[in-house]
Amino acid sequence: IMFATQVHGDNGKMKEYHYTGPVEHRFSPYSFNGGTVLAVAGEDFAIVASDTRLSEGYSIHSRDSPKCYKLTDTTVIGCSGFHGDCLTLTKIIDARLKMYKHSNNKSMTSGAIAAMLSTILYGRRFFPYYVYNIIGGLDEEGRGAVYSFDPVGSYQRDTYKAGGSASAMLQPLLDNQIGFKNMEGVQHLPLSQEKALQLVKDVFISAAERDVYTGDALRICIVTKDGIKEENVPLRKD
């Protein structure tokens, strides 16, 4: 079991091993467990995908720890960052969903869950949940919706968003392929479910090549009006 000292540095990546002089070590309540999450919203569907590797420092704790959690029949949340906070946060969200269902006699909509998560995260503004959340689901009109968050609750609705350790690599690729950014003379075709699915698989294969914390397997949740379908795709295990 790893003792979470400052060896891991402030952003979770390993610090260099050379002697710089006496260093004061302090217990950090946070740890970085890696993982990448991605969500794409289409005309009548939403896809939330995550890798299943759980790592810490130089070790892999598990190859089968997906980061997508089903909240309702129309909403899935992807959480990456510190696994302890991911687990607690999803438990709290589940409890709040149940409370809402019992008081209001209906399930929470995706937009309502997003607004509620923002206040839950901000409630811990001075000792934040170290979790990068992305909610994917259908809005009240049946259109795909993606909501992306920062660790303290700032959020907005997007068409696509990547979060987690490989987010900086994936987001520019999605900007180009889904947002048609920085391309001239291309037709802006709406994204079909098949094309979106293939894009998500390709993009994660690339991420697994270049990011050490991403790999092992890919878990994809496809949200449509008929429910939530899950798919598993193997990735590089090295």
Place this chain on the structure above:
Amino acid sequence: GSESPIQFGQINPNIASNFINTLHQDLVLSFPPGFPPSCSPSVPLPFTMSHGTTTLAFIFQGGVIAAADTRSSCNGLVACPASQKILPVHSHLVGTTSGTSADCALWKRILARELRLYQLRHGRRLSTAGAAKLLAHMLHPFKGTELCVAATLCGWDGGERPSLYYVCSDGTRLQGELFSVGSGSPYAYSVLDGGVRWGLTVEEATSLARQAVYRATHRDAYSGNCVDVYHITSKGWARRDREDAEFKSQHP
């Protein structure tokens, strides 16, 4: 004593409750217990918050113009190229935000809630000056913490008076006719100081505001992407089309 020897940002509910009582008697703001924390040494955070922006607002004969860029950056990475930095609070009040995105978004939301409650309790809308004072007093318990909010409230009060206030989380509250806030503000000020007059037409004022933000995005690394412009008149706020600053640089 009763304190745990291991301090890593835990909040003590008993000590923090006296902050709530110092606020105005009419207002009972409901914070979660133990918020704000009174004696927490800060936990070293493993991530950075979003900062860096250019926002501006000025008064002229046609009302108030508020403009902002749309880049939300996080320690060198553009976390969001299409964020909303101008948030409507109610039909006649708009706030520009600068600082940490989460702080600005949540505190604007709390301000909107309190203004609505004021309207329901007193039968009239609170003036911009009152809203500015309310926001400043709500942020005061957090002075000295890492909360970072620098907002300008642009509104139209009851009669024919456009109104502009700058409120900051360190306690500043200023009334003025021209403000620019954020890392790109020096560049915006230089453009605005050369062009703002009372007698501008609405079109001239809008284009001046866009120019100022565009110039700031050109020079400031943390500002960029698109420019949002809002215009507040006696009839309320109206949003102009979001224009891409890059597009403008290639097609002047």
